Amino acid sequence: MPTIQQNIDLLPYNTFKIQASAKHFTEIRSEREAIDLFTSEIFNTEKHLFLGGGSNILLTKDFDGIVVRNAIKGVSVVSENESNITLKVGAGENWHDFVCYCVDKNYGGIENLSLIPGTVGAAPMQNIGAYGVEIKESIDYVEAIQINTGKKVIFSKEQCEFGYRESIFKQKVRDQYFISSVTLTLTKDNHHHFNITYGAIADTLTSQGHDLKALTVKKISDAVIAIRQSKLPDPKVIGNAGSFFKNPSVSEDIFVLIKQSYVNVPSFPGENGLIKIPGGWLIEQSGWKGKTFDNIGVHKQQALVLVNYGGGNGEKIWELAMEIQKSVREKFNIILHPEVNVI
Ligand SMILES: Cc1cc2nc3c(=O)[nH]c(=O)nc-3n(C[C@H](O)[C@H](O)[C@H](O)COP(=O)(O)OP(=O)(O)OC[C@H]3O[C@@H](n4cnc5c(N)ncnc54)[C@H](O)[C@@H]3O)c2cc1C
Structure with missing residues (x-):
C-alpha cells in the first residue's frame, strides 16, 4: 500500500503554479500499488484526482479528497522487426524525456510532439497533438486499472475513441480508470511519414540550413523545440x-x-x-x-x-x-x- 500524506501543497505539482492543498496525497509506483490503493477504505470514502505532471489542470480550490500522482516508470520492448519497434511505456514517465529517448535511437513518429510537458499516461487522455501530429497515430493500446474492480483493462486504439483533444478517458469513463501504461509503435528506419506541413517547421528547418529532402527524426525534433521555445511561455518561468x-x-x-x-x-x-x-x-x-x-x-x-x-x-x-x-x-x-x- 503506498504511503498517504496529509495536507500537501499542490503548487509544485501543477504547471499553472496555483497554490491549493490536497487533503490526502499519494504516489503510485506500480500497478500493484494502484490496485492496493483502489481497494483501500480511504480511497473508497474520499473523492479522487489522478495527477500526472499537472500541466493540463487548473486548480480553483483546495482538493478535499485524495490526489493520486502517477509515478509508474519503465520502458520495455514489446516487439521489433526491421522497420518498426513497439514499446510499452510506464504512464508516469515524463513525455518529453520519452520523446528524447526515441529521438536518440532514431525511432520516428512522435518527434513533432517534442517538448509537450506532462506524463506519458496523460497523453492519451486528451490525445495530445502538435504540428500536425496526434499521439493516436502511434498508439496501439492503453492499459488502465478500473478503480471499482481493481482489474486491468486493455483499451485498443479504437476503444480509446480518440478525437481532437478528446478520448474515452476524458469523456465516457472519466475518473473510472487509472492509466498505467501506453504501448506505441514507432518507425525504425525509412521514416516515410515526416510531417513538416504544419506551422513553421519547414521554414525553421530551412533557416537552420537543413535540406528538406534529407530530414531526420532529430532535425524535426530540434526544429519543433526551437519553435515552441520561441513562442510558448516556459512553465518553469511563467x-x-x-x-x-x-x-x-x-x-x-x-x-x-x-x-x-x-x-x-x-x-x-x-x-x-x-x-x-x-x-x-x-x-x-x-x-x-x-x-x-x-x-x-x-x-x-x-x-x-x-x-x-x-x-x-x-x-x-x-x-x-x-x-x-x-x-x-x-x-x-x-x-x-x-x-x-x-x-
Ligand atoms: C507550456 C505547455 C505547452 C503545452 N503544449 C501542448 C501541446 O502542444 N499539445 C497538447 O496536446 N497539450 C499541450 N499541453 C497540455 C499538456 O502538456 C498535456 O495535456 C499533457 O498530456 C498533460 O499531461 P500531465 O501528465 O501534466 O497531465 P495532468 O495535468 O496531470 O492531468 C491531465 C488530466 O489527465 C488526468 N490524468 C492524468 N494522469 C492520468 C492517469 N494516469 N490516468 C487517468 N487519468 C489521468 C488528470 O486527472 C487530468 O484530468 C501543454 C501544456 C503546457 C504547460
Whole structure:
C-alpha cells in the first residue's frame, strides 16, 4: 500500500503554479500499488484526482479528497522487426524525456510532439497533438486499472475513441480508470511519414540550413523545440497550462460569414469537413492578447495561453477564462471550449 500524506501543497505539482492543498496525497509506483490503493477504505470514502505532471489542470480550490500522482516508470520492448519497434511505456514517465529517448535511437513518429510537458499516461487522455501530429497515430493500446474492480483493462486504439483533444478517458469513463501504461509503435528506419506541413517547421528547418529532402527524426525534433521555445511561455518561468481553450471548428457557412468581415481570418481543416479557426486569433481579435490583471493574464505572444505571473488565484483565472469565452461568443458567435481540466 503506498504511503498517504496529509495536507500537501499542490503548487509544485501543477504547471499553472496555483497554490491549493490536497487533503490526502499519494504516489503510485506500480500497478500493484494502484490496485492496493483502489481497494483501500480511504480511497473508497474520499473523492479522487489522478495527477500526472499537472500541466493540463487548473486548480480553483483546495482538493478535499485524495490526489493520486502517477509515478509508474519503465520502458520495455514489446516487439521489433526491421522497420518498426513497439514499446510499452510506464504512464508516469515524463513525455518529453520519452520523446528524447526515441529521438536518440532514431525511432520516428512522435518527434513533432517534442517538448509537450506532462506524463506519458496523460497523453492519451486528451490525445495530445502538435504540428500536425496526434499521439493516436502511434498508439496501439492503453492499459488502465478500473478503480471499482481493481482489474486491468486493455483499451485498443479504437476503444480509446480518440478525437481532437478528446478520448474515452476524458469523456465516457472519466475518473473510472487509472492509466498505467501506453504501448506505441514507432518507425525504425525509412521514416516515410515526416510531417513538416504544419506551422513553421519547414521554414525553421530551412533557416537552420537543413535540406528538406534529407530530414531526420532529430532535425524535426530540434526544429519543433526551437519553435515552441520561441513562442510558448516556459512553465518553469511563467505559470501556465498551454492552450487554455481548444481551437473551435465551424461550418463552411459560418466561416464564409466571418470572412466577409475579417478577410484575413486564419483557418485549417477540422474534423468531419468542418473548418478550424485558431482560438488564439479569436481571442486576440476580441482584444485580450497581452492583457494583465494583477498577477494573471493572457500571454502576450500566444493569446490562447492564460498565465499566472506568480501568486495568481485559480478561481480568478477561471473567471478570466469565462470573460474571454463570453466576449468571443458575443463578437463571433463561436463558443470556446476549455482544453484544460478545471478542478
Ligand atoms: C507550456 C505547455 C505547452 C503545452 N503544449 C501542448 C501541446 O502542444 N499539445 C497538447 O496536446 N497539450 C499541450 N499541453 C497540455 C499538456 O502538456 C498535456 O495535456 C499533457 O498530456 C498533460 O499531461 P500531465 O501528465 O501534466 O497531465 P495532468 O495535468 O496531470 O492531468 C491531465 C488530466 O489527465 C488526468 N490524468 C492524468 N494522469 C492520468 C492517469 N494516469 N490516468 C487517468 N487519468 C489521468 C488528470 O486527472 C487530468 O484530468 C501543454 C501544456 C503546457 C504547460
